[in-house]
Amino acid sequence: METLWFMIVAVMVAAYVVLDGFDLGAGVICLFVARSSAERRMVLRAIGPVWDGNEVWLLAAGGTLYFAFPQLYASSFSGFYLPLMMVLWLLMLRGIGIEFRAHMDNPVWIGFFDAIFFVSSALLAIFLGAALGNVIRGVPLGPDGYFFEPLWTDFRVGAHPGILDWYTVMAGVIALVTLTAHGALYIVTKTEADLNLRARRVALVMWPIQALLTVISLMATNWIKPEVMDNYREHPIGLAIPLLVLASLGAMLWATLKRKEKPAFVASALYIVSMLVGAAFALYPVVLPASTDPGYSLTIYNSAAGHHGLVVGVTWWCIAFVLALAYFVFIFRMFRGKVRLEGSGY
Amino acid sequence: MDSALLVHRLHFAFTVTFHYLFPQLTMGLALLIVVLKTLALRRNDELYNQAARFWARIFGINFVLGVVTGIPMEFQFGTNWSHFSRFAGGVIGQTLAMEGMFAFFLESAFLGLFLYGEKKLSPRAHWWSAVAVFLGSWLSGYFIIVTDAWMQNPVGYERAPDGSVQLASFWELVLNPWAWWQYAHNMSGAVITGAFVMASVGAFYVLSNQYREHGQIFLRTGVWAGCIFSILQLFPTGDGQGRMVTRYQPVTLAAMEALFTGQPGAPLVIIGQPDVEARKIDNPLLVPKALSFLTYRRWEAHVEGLDSFPEQLWPQNIPLLYYSYHIMVGLGTIFIAIMVVSAFLLWRGKLFDARWMLWILLLSLPFPYIANTAGWMTAELGRQPWLVYGLMLTADGYSKTVSAGNGMFTLLGFMGMYTVLGILFLFLVRREIERGPAAAAALEH
Numbered sequence: 001m002e003t004l005w006f007m008i009v010a011v012m013v014a015a016y017v018v019l020d021g022f023d024l025g026a027g028v029i030c031l032f033v034a035r036s037s038a039e040r041r042m043v044l045r046a047i048g049p050v051w052d053g054n055e056v057w058l059l060a061a062g063g064t065l066y067f068a069f070p071q072l073y074a075s076s077f078s079g080f081y082l083p084l085m086m087v088l089w090l091l092m093l094r095g096i097g098i099e100f101r102a103h104m105d106n107p108v109w110i111g112f113f114d115a116i117f118f119v120s121s122a123l124l125a126i127f128l129g130a131a132l133g134n135v136i137r138g139v140p141l142g143p144d145g146y147f148f149e150p151l152w153t154d155f156r157v158g159a160h161p162g163i164l165d166w167y168t169v170m171a172g173v174i175a176l177v178t179l180t181a182h183g184a185l186y187i188v189t190k191t192e193a194d195l196n197l198r199a200r201r202v203a204l205v206m207w208p209i210q211a212l213l214t215v216i217s218l219m220a221t222n223w224i225k226p227e228v229m230d231n232y233r234e235h236p237i238g239l240a241i242p243l244l245v246l247a248s249l250g251a252m253l254w255a256t257l258k259r260k261e262k263p264a265f266v267a268s269a270l271y272i273v274s275m276l277v278g279a280a281f282a283l284y285p286v287v288l289p290a291s292t293d294p295g296y297s298l299t300i301y302n303s304a305a306g307h308h309g310l311v312v313g314v315t316w317w318c319i320a321f322v323l324a325l326a327y328f329v330f331i332f333r334m335f336r337g338k339v340r341l342e343g344s345g346y
Numbered sequence: 347m348d349s350a351l352l353v354h355r356l357h358f359a360f361t362v363t364f365h366y367l368f369p370q371l372t373m374g375l376a377l378l379i380v381v382l383k384t385l386a387l388r389r390n391d392e393l394y395n396q397a398a399r400f401w402a403r404i405f406g407i408n409f410v411l412g413v414v415t416g417i418p419m420e421f422q423f424g425t426n427w428s429h430f431s432r433f434a435g436g437v438i439g440q441t442l443a444m445e446g447m448f449a450f451f452l453e454s455a456f457l458g459l460f461l462y463g464e465k466k467l468s469p470r471a472h473w474w475s476a477v478a479v480f481l482g483s484w485l486s487g488y489f490i491i492v493t494d495a496w497m498q499n500p501v502g503y504e505r506a507p508d509g510s511v512q513l514a515s516f517w518e519l520v521l522n523p524w525a526w527w528q529y530a531h532n533m534s535g536a537v538i539t540g541a542f543v544m545a546s547v548g549a550f551y552v553l554s555n556q557y558r559e560h561g562q563i564f565l566r567t568g569v570w571a572g573c574i575f576s577i578l579q580l581f582p583t584g585d586g587q588g589r590m591v592t593r594y595q596p597v598t599l600a601a602m603e604a605l606f607t608g609q610p611g612a613p614l615v616i617i618g619q620p621d622v623e624a625r626k627i628d629n630p631l632l633v634p635k636a637l638s639f640l641t642y643r644r645w646e647a648h649v650e651g652l653d654s655f656p657e658q659l660w661p662q663n664i665p666l667l668y669y670s671y672h673i674m675v676g677l678g679t680i681f682i683a684i685m686v687v688s689a690f691l692l693w694r695g696k697l698f699d700a701r702w703m704l705w706i707l708l709l710s711l712p713f714p715y716i717a718n719t720a721g722w723m724t725a726e727l728g729r730q731p732w733l734v735y736g737l738m739l740t741a742d743g744y745s746k747t748v749s750a751g752n753g754m755f756t757l758l759g760f761m762g763m764y765t766v767l768g769i770l771f772l773f774l775v776r777r778e779i780e781r782g783p784a785a786a787a788a789l790e791h
Binding site: 049052053077103321334 | 435446770
């Protein structure tokens with residue numbers, strides 16, 4: 001039962017990163033690929049009907065995490081107190097930046113909201129990566145299952161690291177590059193003419209950086225935490241995941257060069273999913289490793305909710321998940337195709 | 347009081363109070379917009395569609411603020427109240443996760459369709475999208491109320507060996523009797539906010555002699571809804587909620603009424619200042635025996651006073667609890683008076699020329715917000731010193747690892763951020779009211 005919920009939470013986190021990832025990426029590239037106010041409006045309109053729904057995956061994943069693993073939720077949210085609060089502020093600024101830009105008449109303020117959209121999107125991408133980096137690297141858990149991490153200590157990976165050290169900063173940069181490319185490929189599928197070409201160029205520029213960082217990050221992870229290989233050694237079938245990472249990376253380049261817009265975006269989504277699945281596979285059954293004493297690590301067993309609650313949850317979760325998928329398919333079909341400026345909306 | 351505890355309590359109180367200014371209008375307007383859309387469809391009248399679009403624009407602005415200020419609420423269970431989350435997550439994690447999975451997806455998916463899809467959809471499909479937004483927002487309200495109701499009156503749980511509570515019965519949790527009354531009372535309060543806001547804007551248009559026809563639609567819809575729901579707010583929902591408190595939290599009832607000594611034929615205090623040290627009420631204005639009748643339906647019934655309970659179980663802030671409760675009830679009574687008189691004038695066809703009444707409606711806009719806030723303060727202050735009634739003290743629930751200094755840092759951050767958001771909200775809504783309902787046939791940007 002705990003394993004099932006581990007997979008469910010992992011699926012929801014992956015769905016969040018793939019979906020909200022492209023509109024975060026759109027925010028990162030917006031200032032560079034969209035030069036005029038009209039072009040920026042096109043970018044906003046490409047994500048407008050869906051970004052809020054995408055972000056709900058974060059809330060729903062958070063809620064599901066709380067429900068299935070209350071101990072993990074309590075420990076990690078209080079331990080990552082400061083960065084999480086900053087994430088909240090960024091999410092607020094970003095929501096305001098997207099939604100209220102359309103209500104501004106003066107170009108001065110429109111420019112200001114565009115800047116907010118860019119800064120909050122870029123910082124969120126970095127924070128998400130750093131958060132994942134923290135979970136892989138481990139945190140200074142005490143025997144009571146709690147910890148409190150300062151924002152930074154000495155930037156080294158040790159028993160008492162900060163939120164930011166060289167490893168998590170690197171993870172943040174990978175997330176930024178990955179989501180920038182992901183967002184660019186999404187904008188390519190949704191636009192035409194100049195915007196389309198410029199977004200495609202961003203994706204092509206990002207590709208070698210992304211490929212290089214992927215290799216470096218896999219090596220760095222292996223170096224700071226050799227035990228990440230344990231699960232792979234035990235179940236060599238897992239080695240298919242890093243192969244999938246490389247394959248999807250190759251497919252991204254190939255499809256972008258061949259101007260196959262949708263396959264390129266799908267390849268990027270696949271890259272993100274396989275990176276996340278690879279991390280989850282390496283961690284399992286640990287959900288929050290302790291950098292202090294491995295015995296203090298939170299696992300799916302010592303952090304899960306009661307058995308009856310988990311069993312009941314499966315029923316309603318499946319119903320809700322099917323409904324949510326139906327809404328998403330419906331909305332994405334409704335707003336499919338390239339965006340144009342005439343008509344109602346953003 | 348331990349300073350970290352105080353900071354964490356203020357943190358939640360401040361963010362949730364600010365947050366709830368927005369959902370109450372969201373939930374109230376969602377219903378009224380469905381009413382307007384239904385009338386537009388039934389009567390095939392474009393004016394009603396324009397009215398619905400105008401309120402949809404305000405709804406959209408309001409909704410964004412509700413969402414962005416709502417995200418911190420879910421997070422704070424973990425960040426600021428982690429010991430509570432660890433203790434109770436096995437139960438209330440259910441309802442909070444269900445809110446995300448059922449309500450948020452429904453709401454967010456159809457809101458985009460409702461706000462931006464009118465041209466792509468048939469009138470009937472667009473009506474359905476409004477209904478879906480309404481259902482999503484009211485469903486979200488239910489899951490939150492069930493969560494709070496469990497903290498007020500814990501049911502359907504069992505103790506686990508590690509001291510935490512875990513779900514024992516799903517249906518007992520979601521069908522908590524406390525939740526039903528609280529939900530009815532809370533949603534009716536939300537509709538009152540929506541109705542007063544709509545009537546107030548309508549009164550402004552009619553008084554200033556612009557968009558008169560739209561203003562009249564707003565007044566008709568707002569006044570009828572306001573009349574029905576301000577009566578429902580008192581009876582049966584307020585009455586039912588009060589009897590829940592009498593039954594499950596008698597000490598809270600005594601503190602709300604500032605009844606220091608238990609007595610048969612207890613009086614109801616209309617006005618007066620509680621003096622907790624001296625155990626008395628200064629300058630009281632009393633209705634003899636009324637409290638006994640309201641709580642037990644008998645004029646001579648014995649009502650337990652604070653003296654029946656040990657002092658450490660009294661809510662810690664009795665004056666604030668007492669005032670919150672009395673402000674809520676006092677305003678609720680005034681709402682009934684305003685709305686019944688307006689409805690009478692409307693029925694006689696005189697409301698649109700009764701400038702004095704229109705002025706009252708125009709100026710009454712802030713008061714439902716105050717009443718709803720005071721109501722929630724009554725519920726939450728009344729539960730003290732408990733975080734989960736009878737199971738966990740508030741003093742045991744906060745994040746022990748997050749120091750007062752770190753909590754203060756983010757509390758100040760939220761205060762600054764919310765000041766800016768509040769100003770932005772008022773500016774944008776004022777702009778929409780200036781532009782008026784006829785200005786844009788659809789959302790053009």
